[in-house]
Amino acid sequence: xxxxxxxxxxxxxxxxxxxxxxxxxxxxxxxxxxxxxxxxxxxxxxxxxxxxxxxxxxxxxxxxxxxxxxxxxxxxxxxxxxxxxxxxxxxxxxxxxxxxxxxxxxxxxxxxxxxxxxxxxxxxxxxxxxxxxxxxxxxxxxxxxxxxxxxxxxxxxxxxxxxxxxxxxxxxxxxxxxxxxxxxxxxxxxxxxxxxxxxxxxxxxxxxxxxxxxxxxxxxxxxxxxxxxxxxxxxxxxxxxxxxxxxxxxxxxxxxxxxxxxxxxxxxxxxxxxxxxxxxxxxxxxxxxxxxxxxxxxxxxxxxxxxxxxxxxxxxxxxxxxxxxxxxxxxxxxxxxxxxxxxxxxxxxxxxxxxxxxxxxxxxxxxxxxxxxxxxxxxxxxxxxxxxxxxxxxxxxxxxxxxxxxxxxxxxxxxxxxxxxxxxxxxxxxxxxxxxxxxxxxxxxxxxxxxxxxxxxxxxxxxxxxxxxxxxxxxxxxxxxxxxxxxxxxxxxxxxxxxxxxxxxxxxxxxxxxxxxxxxxxxxxxxxxxxxxxxxxxxxxxxxxxxxxxxxxxxxxxxxxxxxxxxxxxxxxxxxxxxxxxxxxxxxxxxxxxxxxxxxxxxxxxxxxxxxxxxxxxxxxxxxxxxxxxxxxxxxxxxxxxxxxxxxxxxxxxxxxxxxxxxxxxxxxxxxxxxxxxxxxxxxxxxxxxxxxxxxxxxxxxxxxxxxxxxxxxxxxxxxxxxxxxxxxxxxxxxxxxxxxxxxxxxxxxxxxxxxxxxxxxxxxxxxxxxxxxxxxxxxxxxxxxxxxxxxxxxxxxxxxxxxxxxxxxxxxxxxxxxxxxxxxxxxxxxxxxxxxxxxxxxxxxx
RNA sequence: GCCGGGAUGGCGGAACGGUAGACGCAGUAGACUCAAAAUCUACCGGGGCAACCCGUGCGGGUUCGAAUCCCGCUCCCGGCACCA
Numbered sequence: 033x034x035x036x037x038x039x040x041x042x043x044x045x046x047x048x049x050x051x052x053x054x055x056x057x058x059x060x061x062x063x064x065x066x067x068x069x070x071x072x073x074x075x076x077x078x079x080x081x082x083x084x085x086x087x088x089x090x091x092x093x094x095x096x097x098x099x100x101x102x103x104x105x106x107x108x109x110x111x112x113x114x115x116x117x118x119x120x121x122x123x124x125x126x127x128x129x130x131x132x133x134x135x136x137x138x139x140x141x142x143x144x145x146x147x148x149x150x151x152x153x154x155x156x157x158x159x160x161x162x163x164x165x166x167x168x169x170x171x172x173x174x175x176x177x178x179x180x181x182x183x184x185x186x187x188x189x190x191x192x193x194x195x196x197x198x199x200x201x202x203x204x205x206x207x208x209x210x211x212x213x214x215x216x217x218x219x220x221x222x223x224x225x226x227x228x229x230x231x232x233x234x235x236x237x238x239x240x241x242x243x244x245x246x247x248x249x250x251x252x253x254x255x256x257x258x259x260x261x262x263x264x265x266x267x268x269x270x271x272x273x274x275x276x277x278x279x280x281x282x283x284x285x286x287x288x289x290x291x292x293x294x295x296x297x298x299x300x301x302x303x304x305x306x307x308x309x310x311x312x313x314x315x316x317x318x319x320x321x322x323x324x325x326x327x328x329x330x331x332x333x334x335x336x337x338x339x340x341x342x343x344x345x346x347x348x349x350x351x352x353x354x355x356x357x358x359x360x361x362x363x364x365x366x367x368x369x370x371x372x373x374x375x376x377x378x379x380x381x382x383x384x385x386x387x388x389x390x391x392x393x394x395x396x397x398x399x400x401x402x403x404x405x406x407x408x409x410x411x412x413x414x415x416x417x418x419x420x421x422x423x424x425x426x427x428x429x430x431x432x433x434x435x436x437x438x439x440x441x442x443x444x445x446x447x448x449x450x451x452x453x454x455x456x457x458x459x460x461x462x463x464x465x466x467x468x469x470x471x472x473x474x475x476x477x478x479x480x481x482x483x484x485x486x487x488x489x490x491x492x493x494x495x496x497x498x499x500x501x502x503x504x505x506x507x508x509x510x511x512x513x514x515x516x517x518x519x520x521x522x523x524x525x526x527x528x529x530x531x532x533x534x535x536x537x538x539x540x541x542x543x544x545x546x547x548x549x550x551x552x553x554x555x556x557x558x559x560x561x562x563x564x565x566x567x568x569x570x571x572x573x574x575x576x577x578x579x580x581x582x583x584x585x586x587x588x589x590x591x592x593x594x595x596x597x598x599x600x601x602x603x604x605x606x607x608x609x610x611x612x613x614x615x616x617x618x619x620x621x622x623x624x625x626x627x628x629x630x631x632x633x634x635x636x637x638x639x640x641x642x643x644x645x646x647x648x649x650x651x652x653x654x655x656x657x658x659x660x661x662x663x664x665x666x667x668x669x670x671x672x673x674x675x676x677x678x679x680x681x682x683x684x685x686x687x688x689x690x691x692x693x694x695x696x697x698x699x700x701x702x703x704x705x706x707x708x709x710x711x712x713x714x715x716x717x718x719x720x721x722x723x724x725x726x727x728x729x730x731x732x733x734x735x736x737x738x739x740x741x742x743x744x745x746x747x748x749x750x751x752x753x754x755x756x757x758x759x760x761x762x763x764x765x766x767x768x769x770x771x772x773x774x775x776x777x778x779x780x781x782x783x784x785x786x787x788x789x790x791x792x793x794x795x796x797x798x799x800x801x802x803x804x805x806x807x808x809x810x811x812x813x814x815x816x817x818x819x820x821x822x823x824x825x826x827x828x829x830x831x832x833x834x835x836x837x838x839x840x841x842x843x844x845x846x847x848x849x850x851x852x853x854x855x856x857x858x859x860x861x862x863x864x865x866x867x868x869x870x871x872x873x874x875x876x877x878x879x
Numbered sequence: 880g881c882c883g884g885g886a887u888g889g890c891g892g893a894a895c896g897g898u899a900g901a902c903g904c905a906g907u908a909g910a911c912u913c914a915a916a917a918u919c920u921a922c923c924g925g926g927g928c929a930a931c932c933c934g935u936g937c938g939g940g941u942u943c944g945a946a947u948c949c950c951g952c953u954c955c956c957g958g959c960a961c962c963a
Contacts (some may be wrong), residue, residue, distance in 0.1 A: 274883045277958045382961045392963045588953045745902035821898050826944040876943045
């Protein structure tokens with residue numbers, strides 16, 4: 033394949049013609065190469081090619097907001113450079129792109145329009161328009177996306193498989209409907225998963241969430257809590273692993289059953305079974321099911337009022353840690369199973385119904401929260417742990433709980449036993465747990481903070497949950513062969529925001545898959561994180577219409593080798609995806625349980641004022657403008673150059689011009705004829721080669737480590753070296769040919785259009801993007817002589833040039849010759865001589 | 880409070896325990912120009928005429944040698960947090 037490489041002529045005078053034609057004009061060459069690459073199918077991955085190792089390189093797909101912003105460019109173009117590098121390294125790289133197309137913003141736009149009396153806006157058409165626009169914008173990045181395999185999650189061809197998985201999970205007991213306290217976002221009018229509530233507010237709307245008791249669909253992610261804590265074999269940032277570990281929140285301890293005098297058995301979870309003998313009261317969460325039963329008649333009014341008040345309180349108020357403890361006595365008593373002691377049962381909202389069993393045994397002497405509660409309400413404080421080597425505690429006079437280890441006291445058979453988990457001095461906990469199990473009073477238990485994934489959303493623009501409610505058969509899943517349950521598009525949006533599905537008769541009224549009688553469809557849709565929990569499998573075969581995943585391609589291409597995206601998904605999307613992959617594994621659909629082997633996060637690009645870009649701040653930078661002004665290559669290179677990719681940083685409108693200047697200099701270095709008549713010596717040639725191969729070595733390392741900023745800096749330096757060395761004589765040499773070739777190969781992942789243009793201009797007949805990454809020629813790095821730093825007592829006092837092969841003795845001798853060094857050596861006796869090969873000499877001198 | 884990450888010129892940032900500040904921005908001077916822009920060249924942490932001295936958040940330590948390793952702090956960012 034041969035192509036014309038000349039840029040179109042646009043001037044009209046002879047002088048202008050000569051200069052204009054040879055200028056770097058990104059706006060001319062970039063569309064040209066994009067069209068050529070597309071026509072040639074240059075980035076279409078041959079999924080069956082087994083001659084090279086495969087590499088699945090995935091970037092998080094975007095929500096179709098309507099416009100690409102700089103953040104998209106920052107997420108995508110350095111990732112594209114890394115993918116291109118991996119391709120040049122001999123991998124068969126698959127680099128797809130698609131759209132996370134369901135979600136609230138499009139639906140909210142339709143509702144807002146409906147409020148204004150405009151009923152023509154529909155999330156489906158809006159989303160499709162936006163995807164078309166963004167696809168065109170994506171193509172201007174010059175990224176190597178394989179557009180032959182793409183997807184949009186809002187299409188029935190995609191979401192029918194969400195429904196299919198949902199039913200499979202339901203059949204396995206992994207999807208269930210349960211009435212529970214959920215987070216209701218009053219602005220977005222839907223429930224939210226715990227993961228979507230930040231500081232008591234809806235992640236999207238910012239509204240204070242309310243607690244509501246509602247029947248909702250859940251996925252049983254808690255079944256996988258233990259497995260999700262295992263990151264073995266994953267090359268992921270420590271930060272993300274820590275965040276997920278914190279979120280899952282594993283606690284080891286024991287459950288202990290307390291009998292209440294009113295009847296119900298009250299189970300508590302404790303991480304300190306070694307303090308059981310110090311339990312002086314119990315506290316139930318206000319929502320605990322046994323509250324009414326243990327409450328005595330004379331306390332009932334108080335308890336009811338307290339429970340009702342707690343229910344009205346917002347989550348954020350209730351969880352505030354500055355609040356004083358509140359509670360009320362139920363009048364009921366329980367019996368501590370280890371010592372038969374009668375203890376009062378209280379209700380207090382510092383106990384959460386969602387954690388453990390919603391009830392605690394309170395050991396005020398050794399727990400800060402229980403201590404505060406006991407002091408406020410005048411409850412007993414009985415120390416059962418004595419700090420090693422100090423006076424025993426006194427329950428009446430202590431001013432704070434003692435939470436450290438020590439020796440068990442007042443603890444019946446365990447008096448004298450050192451407390452602890454077994455990793456320190458004592459293992460009282462293990463001993464007590466063993467004893468509890470023996471007595472049948474309790475057992476070892478691991479509790480997690482992680483809650484089941486609440487997947488129902490009371491919204492229209494999402495995957496319909498494929499369940500029906502039949503008067504005869506109860507809750508029934510749709511038959512797999514009747515999928516998809518199509519989301520009707522002929523709907524009217526309510527100004528109230530109420531889901532149109534609630535009012536769509538032909539959707540609502542269906543036949544029961546079991547008995548054929550009338551049944552009502554579930555009108556809740558799925559959380560859009562369902563869509564993104566398996567989409568990378570679907571990219572492999574997006575058109576497959578009889579099953580969700582092509583198992584042959586999945587076996588070869590998954591797990592994803594490299595996944596990149598923002599840190600904001602550290603918990604939500606990444607945890608759900610790990611969970612879902614394990615479910616797919618257990619359903620027998622895939623052969624692995626971890627979706628993403630290597631994870632890298634990019635940071636956030638801020639406005640030039642250092643604040644988050646937003647229209648209201650007026651600090652938004654529009655990538656379309658930048659591309660028009662500087663070219664896509666310049667935007668790419670600048671975003672890579674700005675600093676470490678995982679750090680992000682403010683946009684600097686002046687600094688991008690430095691990168692633009694660099695690209696222009698690259699152009700002129702390889703296009704403009706040399707004007708120097710200087711002769712070229714063998715030494716000059718060796719110097720040029722050394723610079724080129726040294727740069728290659730460094731840039732290779734940079735790409736391996738996702739250090740795009742230093743890769744660009746290296747190329748800037750090399751351009752400077754080449755421009756300085758350039759002469760008519762040098763241009764005639766093979767060294768120059770090689771230098772240009774290697775430079776363009778290294779530039780290709782960063783500035784793919786410019787590299788391609790210069791590649792063809794230098795006589796190539798096939799794309800630079802089909803080339804292999806070059807090897808470093810070690811012999812080019814060798815030198816005859818080397819400059820060493822000479823230190824005296826660790827301070828630099830001179831430099832010395834020695835033959836590369838010089839012996840230590842020769843080096844030391846040469847170093848002593850340096851005039852300045854000699855002055856310092858005279859000030860004392862040389863105690864030590866240290867030679868670091870290739871680096872330095874250090875003399876230790878003492879007077 | 881617990882966990883993780885960070886602090887280097889005017890700014891963004893470089894630096895396997897071995898010349899701190901690569902590369903870029905900004906700045907200064909010069910060349911080109913009638914002039915400016917663009918471009919090119921040189922300089923560009925602080926102090927000092929200089930030799931040198933000081934300098935990587937703070938205080939110690941290890942080492943021939945520390946931005947880098949260890950101990951103790953300060954501040955900043957992120958996660959978790961009345962989670963029993």
